[in-house]
Amino acid sequence: MINLTINGESITAPEGATILEVARMAGIEIPTLCHHPDLSNVGACRMCVVSVQGARALQTACTTPAADGMVVDTMSEDAVETRKFVLEMLLTDHPNECMTCEVNGDCELQDLVYDYGVKWPEHNGQRHQWEINPDPNPFIFIDRNKCILCSRCIRACNEIQNRDVWNFAYRGFQTKLVAGADQFMLDAGCESCGQCVAYCPVGALYDKMSIGLGRVNQITKVRTTCSYCGVGCNFDLNVRDGRIIRVTSAADAPVNGMALCVKGRYGYDYVHHPDRLTRPLVRAKWLGREAVEERIAAGEWAIFDEAKQRLTHRRPPNDAQTPIPNTQYPNTQYPNTQDLNTQLPPDTFIATDWDTALDVVANKFAETKKKFGGDAFALLASAKCTNEENFIFNKFTRQMLATHSIDHCARL
Amino acid sequence: MSVHASPSLTFESPEQGPDSQRRCVAVCMGTGCSSSESALVRERLREALVEQGLDAEVEVRRTGCFGFCEQGPITVVYPEEVFYTRVKPRDAQKIVEEHIVGGRPVEKLLYKDPLREQPVQKWHEIGFYGKQKRILLGNCGVIDPENIDHYIAKAGYQALEKCLTQLEPTDVIEEVTKSGLRGRGGGGFPTGVKWGLARKTPRWPKYVICNADEGDPGAFMDRSLLEGDPHSVIEGMIIAAYAIGAEYGYIYVRAEYPLAVRRLRIALEQARERGFLGENIFNSGFSFDLQIKEGAGAFVCGEETALMNSIMGERGQPWPRPPYPAVSGLWDQPSNVNNVKSYAYAPAIIRNGADWFKQIGTPKSPGTAVFALTGMVNRTGLIEVPMGITLREIIFDIGGGIPHGKQFKAVQTGGPLGGCLPEEYLDVPIDFDSLQAAGSVMGSGGMVIADESTCMVEFARFFLKFACEESCGKCPPCRIGSLRMLEILTRITEGEGRLEDLDELKRLSKGLQRGSLCGLGQLAPSPVLSVLRHFEDEFRAHIVDKACPARKCKALITYEVVAELCTGCMVCGRNCAANAITGEKLQPHVIDPELCERCGLCYEVCNFDAIVIKSPR
Known part of the structure; x- marks a missing residue:
């Protein structure tokens, strides 16, 4: 343990910690932009400069190791003036569009400019005029005019995702955040995990699907567990008016922290998709005639379209007169209540309740086992299952169905 | 057991030393002279000697830079040390016939000092060399940089042998510390202290790195040293490695210095062959090797x-210190970075x-x-002077003053x-502390002279533009702040x-400084600040x-146009690309200021000084 003084307060700290870490442990706030606790420290943004007694110049708190006997002043005139200068310089090359910016109210630069009372610098000099949204990546939006070159995206991509897509190119004022060798992101090996977006302190990187759908003060965050695989990542659904508009990382997520994959971060569009199945479907031939008639009358049915490899849209209940496009069986009569005597197309599915559907499955299992024996089955477990579910699945396969043909789709 | 031959400090045959032949014609093969065909001069000299049947008697030697590059290609005839300047390939015949055979120096090739009437014959009588003291550059222009025997004959690698066989690493550090050597990259940090710090860090491997990324515009100290005497740098690095306990080293040199890179490669190969690099050097148990890393020409590197960072394959951007390289440098290991010249002193x-x-020095x-x-000085080139010499001595005694009788204005x-x-x-x-006290810095060795015709605002703008363009872009003060300053300076000059x-x-x-x-x-x-301090009136004008x-x-x-003189x-009219000059034959001409592009061509071509440049004051 070492002892040092920060802002006149004497503090005991573990050896090897930086001044910033020690200060934050003691509840002393030092502003940062390029620092993030998940990432390595680079000392680029100069916001965390502090005065250290005896040092030749201001030191960046994020990179300077705290030492025994050190006397630190985080709010010295030099440090505060430097922070103001840095913020002013950043603003001289930043668009003045907080009014329309996606991250208004959720922007580290905006907060610091406010806290330090920096005024908008008018000048006739050069400002970057990069093309907005120049990359065809379907998920990630880029506005380099807002980029403050903090390199958090670069480090997140490199250190957390190990993809190393981002880097800086060119020098001086021309320095530019680029993917690969100034290519499109996907050509540079991007997997669209959106980690770069999660770590961007400003609005330079944003989620393309969420543009214009709501800002931080308009949404409610709902913590949830990802439904895609068994890892169990947590994240926040950003909900506005009952609709999910965005997924944001939750730093306190116990399994994954800020990290998410492309499915977890961007694969939420199914939730409000009109094609989404909300009830079990059973082939018409496994149900009794009465049930089929009733459901078809209610419009709750669908046909599997082999060409499209999906269930073609069933007739919407409130739009019973719209003819169903029938590409697969051009000569088949459309099923309707009058016409149930004719043969239904073999892939007609009827929406039903879980009990009915599970009964159908159980009966078919029993029937098949009786007729052909257990080895007629082969089972594939889903990676979405938890360990406990997989255990039950295993028991069910070997004991109930009596087969060893079990595998797992561990490909997610 | 060592796979290398045991190092030997004696020549295999006496013919290999630099003084082995009675006479020698040294031809500078540095970058400057090479660019004005010194290789061809050397070839022609050889041919002429063969013609005279003297090729066994007289050696034609490739050497490093003499420093007086504006007078190149330079050729010196030893042992008389007759100094020939601006030698063309066709002059080779004359040098051989008149000087080598006839014994009469070729007068038309001797240096004509603008300050003296008689041409100067001998190397050290030239004013340019008068007040110089060549320690680092002592071998430049004397030995063949591509021949290790030449270096060895000039006591080369003796220091290394002494270190490895007689001195403990701590003794080496103590000796260098005692010498008071300060880092020649510009910072002036005591070299011995730096080595001591790297030695103290108890982690291995450690690295020795030579900073040969000389980026100052117009400066070529390190390049000339690497081209003229590469072994001195290599020997210095091995000594440093022994002192701090490193086993591997890098020379980071600009790829724009192809000749320096080539000479270094040859030198490394020869040093390895002789066992100065490699395993178990001088049977001391100490092993060391190093490699060249070529930089892509970023000033910030x-x-x-x-x-x-650049050596590690990362973008050439600095990281904040502490931790210093002596604690955590290359690949987070203790590293020692010194300038080319600092190593070469060792x-x-x-x-x-x-x-x-x-x-020597102060x-x-x-x-x-x-x-x-x-810059604006009569004799330009590379000089080595004892510390403590005054700026006046350098500019007026070595540099020969300001050309065309103009007034001195400033020195950068x-x-x-x-x-x-x-x-x-x-x-x-001139020393680290006095220059700093005066408001300038020692730096790594660029010295630019400005005369009365230099606009100091533009002078400051030029240097700031360089820094602005070479900023790595990592931190906002430098990346954006330097551009904001440049915009203001540009505005003022406009x-x-x-x-x-x-x-x-x-x-x-x-803001930038802090x-x-x-x-x-x-x-x-x-x-900018120094120009503001000393020439604020020019800003105000x-x-x-x-x-x-x-x-x-x-x-x-x-x-x-001055009508009376025209x-x-x-x-002028025929030369004006903007068609801004009109006038009848034999009548005074007129320049239309609207069309004039201020290229200055008319001013240059007028034979009657009838064109003047006017500014409101």
């Missing part, structure tokens, strides 16, 4: 942490002792300083991150300046009077 210090070194800055003298030291000093500082002795710009420049400078991550940003405002006192800033000058010869 001369900053040690950016340099190490063998001489070990060989001759710290006391010998200390008696007590606080012992040794010599190497400068690339350039320390390259684009240094400062300029006006006439009243000419008697400041006549759009405002008086409050002066305070704004000072404010921005302070806030920037590395030396590049912290020192980028220095040229640009801003208030919209005048450029040196008549250089295009927006603030007009070209006019003969109407029409030369």
Whole structure:
């Protein structure tokens, strides 16, 4: 343990910690932009400069190791003036569009400019005029005019995702955040995990699907567990008016922290998709005639379209007169209540309740086992299952169905 | 057991040493002279000697840079040390026939000093060399840099042998510390102390790195040393490695120095062959090897942490210190980074002792300083002078004063991150502390002289533009702040300046100095501040009077014809690309200021001095 003084307060700290870490442990706030606790420290943004007694110049708190006997002043005139200068310089090359910016109210630069009372610098000099949204990546939006070159995206991509897509190119004022060798992101090996977006302190990187759908003060965050695989990542659904508009990382997520994959971060569009199945479907031939008639009358049915490899849209209940496009069986009569005597197309599915559907499955299992024996089955477990579910699945396969043909789709 | 041959400091045959032949014609094969066909001169000399049947008797030797590059290609005939300048390939015959055979130096090739009537015959009688003291450059122009035997004959690798066989690493550090050697990259940090710090860190492997990323515009000290005497640098690095306990090293050299890279490669190969590099050097159990890492020409890579990033294959951007390289450098291991010249001093210090070194120069800055003298001065080139010499001695004795009888105005030291000093500082002795006290810095050795025709605002703008373009872009003060300063300076030179710009420049400078991550940003405002301090009136002339006192800033000058002097010869009109000059034959001409592009061509071609440049003041 070492002892040092920060802002006149004497503090005991573990050896090897930086001044910033020690200060934050003691509840002393030092502003940062390029620092993030998940990432390595680079000392680029100069916001965390502090005065250290005896040092030749201001030191960046994020990179300077705290030492025994050190006397630190985080709010010295030099440090505060430097922070103001840095913020002013950043603003001289930043668009003045907080009014329309996606991250208004959720922007580290905006907060610091406010806290330090920096005024908008008018000048006739050069400002970057990069093309907005120049990359065809379907998920990630880029506005380099807002980029403050903090390199958090670069480090997140490199250190957390190990993809190393981002880097800086060119020098001086021309320095530019680029993917690969100034290519499109996907050509540079991007997997669209959106980690770069999660770590961007400003609005330079944003989620393309969420543009214009709501800002931080308009949404409610709902913590949830990802439904895609068994890892169990947590994240926040950003909900506005009952609709999910965005997924944001939750730093306190116990399994994954800020990290998410492309499915977890961007694969939420199914939730409000009109094609989404909300009830079990059973082939018409496994149900009794009465049930089929009733459901078809209610419009709750669908046909599997082999060409499209999906269930073609069933007739919407409130739009019973719209003819169903029938590409697969051009000569088949459309099923309707009058016409149930004719043969239904073999892939007609009827929406039903879980009990009915599970009964159908159980009966078919029993029937098949009786007729052909257990080895007629082969089972594939889903990676979405938890360990406990997989255990039950295993028991069910070997004991109930009596087969060893079990595998797992561990490909997610 | 060593796979290498045991090192040998004796020649295999006496013919291989630099003094082995009675006579020798040395041809400079540095970058400067090579670019004006010195290789062909050498070839022709050989042919001429063969013709005379003297090729066995007289050696034609390739050497490194003599420093007097503006007079190149340079050829020196030993042992008389007759110094020939601007030698063309066709002059080779004459040198051989008249001098080597006939014994009469070729007068037309001797250096004609603009300050003296008689041509100067001998090397050391030339004013340019008069006050120089060549320790680092002692072998440049004497030995063949591609022949290790030449270096060995000049006591080369003796210091290494002494270190490895007689001295403990701590003794080496003590000796270098005692010598008072200060880092020649510009910072002036005591080299011995630096080595001691790297030695103290108890982690291995450790690295020795030579910073040969010389990026100052117009400076070529390190290049010349690497081209002329590469082994001295290599020997210095091996000594440093032994002192700190490193097993591997890197020479980070600019790829724009192809000749230096080639000479280094050859030198490394030869040093390995002789067993100076490799395993178990001098049977001491100490092993060391090093490799060349070519840089892609970023000025900021001369900053040690950016340099190490570049070696590691990362973008050349600095990282904040502490931790210093001595604690955590290349691949987070303890590393020692020194300038080319700092390493090259080490063998001489070990060989001759710290006391010998200390008696050269000043007590606080012992040794010599190497400068690339350039700009508005009669004799330009590479010079090595003892510390403590005054600026006046360098500019007026070595440099021969200002050409065309013009007035001296300022001298910029320390390259684009240094400062300029006006006439009243000419008697400041050159050493790390005095220059700093005067408001400039020692730097790594650039020295640019400005005369009365130099616009100091433009002078400051030029250096700031360089720093601005070479900023790595990592930290906002340097990346954006330097551009904001440049925009103001540009505005002023274009006549759009405002008086409050002066305070704004000072404010921005302070922001850069305080806030920037590395030396590049912290020192980028220095040229501007020093010009502001010493030549504020020129700034005010640009801003208030919209005048450029040196008549250089295009927006603030007009070209006019003096009717009384104009003969109407029409030369100016024919040369004007903008068709801005009109007039009848034999009648005074007129320049239309609207069309005139201020290229200055008419001014140059007028044979009657009838064109003048005017600025409001």
